[in-house]
Amino acid sequence: MHKSLKEEQQLLQLQAEALRLKLLTNQLRRQQENAGAGLLDLASQLPKAGLVWRLANKPRKLRSKLLLGAGLLAVLYLRF
Numbered sequence: 001m002h003k004s005l006k007e008e009q010q011l012l013q014l015q016a017e018a019l020r021l022k023l024l025t026n027q028l029r030r031q032q033e034n035a036g037a038g039l040l041d042l043a044s045q046l047p048k049a050g051l052v053w054r055l056a057n058k059p060r061k062l063r064s065k066l067l068l069g070a071g072l073l074a075v076l077y078l079r080f
Helices: 002-034 039-045 050-055 060-079
Strands: none
Touching: none
16 A cells, blocks of 8 residues: 555544544543432422422322322432
8 A cells, every 4th residue: 555545544543533532432421411410400300389289289198198109219219
């Protein structure tokens, strides 16, 4: 192969490798950001006022069961 063609091929391979590494770092960064989103971040996305209002209007017995279920789900989520 001609010397300039070999150099061009090597340059293209290096550029491809650099692009691959850049994509990989961006993917890892996105995964870390998503993993950092905890329960508080998820809770902040919920329409809080509507949920609280609906829960407050439920009968006492049902409201207690719903709160107990939500607490158990939170414990399971945090444990696993």
